[in-house]
Amino acid sequence: MDQSCAPLWEAIVEYANKKVISFHTPGHKLRSGVFPHIDKILGTSLWALDASDEVEDITNNHSFKQVLKLAETLAGELFNSYAARFLINGTSGGIHSMLLGLTGKIVIPRFSHQSVYGGLILSEADPIYLAAKIDSEWNIPLPPTFEEIKQVLEHGKNIETIFLTYPTYYGTTTELEKILKLKKQHEVAIFVDEAHGSHFRFSPELPESAVDLKADLVVHSTHKTLGTLTQSSLLHINNPDLEAKIDTALTVLQSTSPSLILLGVIDAVRRELALSGKALVENAVRLGNYIRDRLKCIDGVKVAPSRITNDPTKILFNLNEIGLSGLEVETRLRYDYNIQVELSDYYNVLALITIGDTEQSVESFLAAVDDLVRRFSGNKPLPKLSVPYYLAIPQKVFSMRRAICSQSEMTTLSQAENRIAADFLIPYPPGVPVIVPGEVISSDLIDYLKSCYKNGWEVRGMREENLMVIKEH
Ligand SMILES: Cc1ncc(COP(=O)(O)O)c(C=O)c1O
Numbered sequence: 001m002d003q004s005c006a007p008l009w010e011a012i013v014e015y016a017n018k019k020v021i022s023f024h025t026p027g028h029k030l031r032s033g034v035f036p037h038i039d040k041i042l043g044t045s046l047w048a049l050d051a052s053d054e055v056e057d058i059t060n061n062h063s064f065k066q067v068l069k070l071a072e073t074l075a076g077e078l079f080n081s082y083a084a085r086f087l088i089n090g091t092s093g094g095i096h097s098m099l100l101g102l103t104g105k106i107v108i109p110r111f112s113h114q115s116v117y118g119g120l121i122l123s124e125a126d127p128i129y130l131a132a133k134i135d136s137e138w139n140i141p142l143p144p145t146f147e148e149i150k151q152v153l154e155h156g157k158n159i160e161t162i163f164l165t166y167p168t169y170y171g172t173t174t175e176l177e178k179i180l181k182l183k184k185q186h187e188v189a190i191f192v193d194e195a196h197g198s199h200f201r202f203s204p205e206l207p208e209s210a211v212d213l214k215a216d217l218v219v220h221s222t223h224k225t226l227g228t229l230t231q232s233s234l235l236h237i238n239n240p241d242l243e244a245k246i247d248t249a250l251t252v253l254q255s256t257s258p259s260l261i262l263l264g265v266i267d268a269v270r271r272e273l274a275l276s277g278k279a280l281v282e283n284a285v286r287l288g289n290y291i292r293d294r295l296k297c298i299d300g301v302k303v304a305p306s307r308i309t310n311d312p313t314k315i316l317f318n319l320n321e322i323g324l325s326g327l328e329v330e331t332r333l334r335y336d337y338n339i340q341v342e343l344s345d346y347y348n349v350l351a352l353i354t355i356g357d358t359e360q361s362v363e364s365f366l367a368a369v370d371d372l373v374r375r376f377s378g379n380k381p382l383p384k385l386s387v388p389y390y391l392a393i394p395q396k397v398f399s400m401r402r403a404i405c406s407q408s409e410m411t412t413l414s415q416a417e418n419r420i421a422a423d424f425l426i427p428y429p430p431g432v433p434v435i436v437p438g439e440v441i442s443s444d445l446i447d448y449l450k451s452c453y454k455n456g457w458e459v460r461g462m463r464e465e466n467l468m469v470i471k472e473h
Pocket of ligand 1 (some may be wrong): 060089090091093113115165168169193195196221231233
């Protein structure tokens with residue numbers, strides 16, 4: 001197909017140019033002037049592009065559906081999938097759609113994004129969790145290894161699906177190629193959350209993309225690493241048997257009024273990537289390698305090795321040697337140097353380099369870290385967290401869905417022993433749920449949560465020292 005055209009984007013722009021007099025939604029009637037204060041910031045073209053589902057494409061009968069299909073086919077071709085779908089609720093929406101229609105046993109690493117738990121709640125699938133393991137040097141959760149997946153498949157019965165995150169938010173990749181070889185023997189489907197890896201296809205210096213490796217379903221946030229608008233993602237289908245199921249799920253879960261701007265920009269960016277994606281991503285890789293090499297030369301800065309992240313555009317580093325926590329580095333970069341990083345935890349900071357970076361942005365970042373180190377050098381190293389991570393998986397009594405549909409009440413931590421959780425509790429770091437709805441709260445877990453609270457450690461889902469449990473009748 002001709003990757004130099006962007007049928008959906010062009011049809012939206014054409015329609016805007018026609019200046020059709022609208023007696024139709026949306027209420028702004030595609031014209032600027034209704035909200036002059038907003039126009040000042042957004043400019044005037046945004047409204048005209050924000051039609052509901054009208055497009056001007058004569059060859060495709062002015063049909064939005066036909067033009068969208070064409071745009072999705074071009075995306076599938078570029079990313080090497082059997083079929084692609086444009087998403088307007090991010091990778092979260094894609095993950096929900098992947099899981100919605102599942103009923104059997106599904107293997108899931110406990111260190112999964114919250115949307116995976118959301119998808120499980122929507123589905124009738126029965127999760128088998130893999131406990132997170134923490135890298136002892138970097139203190140970050142690791143993805144399950146090939147051996148762990150092999151063991152669970154060899155010992156578990158009737159497992160139908162494996163759900164993996166590749167790469168993790170920290171940029172760690174599991175041995176996906178080897179894991180995918182287990183598919184046939186064990187007759188399982190493998191779904192991949194590649195939220196942070198949509199750029200993989202565009203450089204041989206990056207891990208191989210899960211789409212190229214032929215996982216059955218892959219979803220990735222093109223908005224995170226490839227520059228489409230926030231909330232837009234791509235879902236790739238490699239197993240044709242799943243195509244109809246995915247379409248049903250998308251019909252259930254996505255808006256019937258998708259933003260043409262979000263969709264059109266996916267198409268327009270896809271064209272740019274087809275024409276110059278390799279050069280753009282390779283430039284980001286070059287800048288990433290450059291930053292890492294320079295950071296490694298600054299005394300007091302520790303940069304994660306490829307064992308932890310083999311994607312050069314993810315700069316995971318820390319200043320623990322000079323006493324700064326990751327959280328403090330993030331705050332100081334933001335308020336002292338006007339730099340915002342992607343994430344931080346007690347120990348580490350993750351900075352992302354993408355196709356949007358320039359030599360100048362990279363030099364500003366390096367100068368800031370250099371200055372920060374100069375200001376704090378000589379300080380004592382950061383003390384290790386006194387509380388070790390809690391990685392045990394509690395006993396399950398109810399499915400998550402049954403738990404969240406049950407009546408709940410608030411109780412104090414001290415009174416929560418043996419009660420059934422009605423909400424997730426997720427300490428940061430490491431971002432792994434210590435309990436999910438429907439699981440039993442043990443005394444060990446209460447002790448752990450109390451020490452988190454005492455140490456001022458954020459636990460998402462806690463309300464001060466209280467938590468939600470299922471009401472007993
Ligand atoms: C690992 C992982 N998966 C999925 C998501 C959801 O992606 P989106 O923001 O595109 O919905 C995120 C978002 O941060 C993520 O980190």
